[in-house]
Amino acid sequence: MQALQVAADAHVGSKMLAGVLPLNKVTFPALGGAPGDPFNELVDYSVVLDNADVPALGRFAVVRPEVKAMILKHDKFIASSYGSAQPIQNGVIGSMAGFTIASTPHLPAGVNIIAGSPIATTFGDQLVNIESFRHLTKFGDVVRGLHVAGAKVIRSERCSSPPRADQIANG
Template sequence: MSLTAFIPEIWSARLLANLHKALVYGQEGIINRDYEGDVRYGNTVRINRIGAIAVGDYTPNTPIGEPQQLSGDQRTLVIDQANYFHFYVDDVDAAQMNVRLMDDAMREAAYALADVMDQFLAGKYVEAGNTIGDDTTPVQITKDTAYDIIVDAGIKLDQANVPRSNRFIVVPPAIYGVLLKSSLFVEAAKSGSTDTLRNGEVGTISGFKVLTSNNVPTVNGAFKVLAGHPMAITFASQIEKTEAYRPEKRFADAVKGLAVYGAKVIVPEALVCLTLTV
């Protein structure tokens, strides 16, 4: 592969496409990218949230009250995470391999970055506004209790006025195995549409799209299962640099890239952290 054939803009776009396909926690429908824009490392995005607006009784021919001054609070999304990849392909290897070696290597770099970002987003369970179980008293989930536990998570979201549409829950394979033994989950999964399944999506139960991931965090052997609505977490990422060069002391093509990103829980009441054991 000649160095002149390397076009950074094309490779950067390809890397982002692979990255998005590989993510579970970081895909649309689990988080939102409402404030992404053109972010760079160290950027801060300030997000305003308007408070409740009062409604008064109206009496004909009677003046209404003074206008309410809007109130609210501000959240900040900081782009404070940065990861890089850096590899080379020896000219001899490139000549001997009857495959698109550099393309495959870039794809692997994308998956590696995706895994790191996925784990970062999975760690946002600590900011959930609702909990079921905790580190000292985790809840054991069985095929007989699985449905009720997920219903309880839905009730907490209902009480916080979180929309019932587009809710999700991300479980590890061990808990997915428990769900598969629940007749209620199996029947719900059969009735769900498979036309536009997200990455990792395995079914539906009690209004939640169920996704499975190996990046569900654990604490003292208990899983930190995150359920909620995509309004809760906002995420922004950018492939800031992608460069190709010829290493001075090698006959090889080398590539290095830098990805920057950040996430913020802006509506904590739209998340539930379930601390579960099997």
């Protein structure tokens, strides 16, 4: 199951990155001399979503583990998450600036944050050609099948990396 999750994360991330509007691609520095501020980046991105009439409900950001560590240490995350009754599950670490934050190390190379809305991207998967048979050397049955999956960006203005400040100022 872990291999299916890794493959799905990598596939959907690459589709989202390929479908992003060119002006909305930006590098968020998670490491190095001057790392970025994830809270400010998410606030800036929420402006882009607001201007595209994207509903606030369901907004998400998927981040690399390095950015996750920055978020978990961020005072605004701590203040908003303290005492939350929401369980941590499926990689979700909490919420910040109106985004549900999830973490995976399987984002496309060079990408630290992908943010958007579920109305921007579709994903479907299914197990087909399932068969079971007796294990030859152990007690029990073996079940195998073919996993097929696909993803597509259907609204490119609603999934992208956070905008740069000069993109907001210049429209």
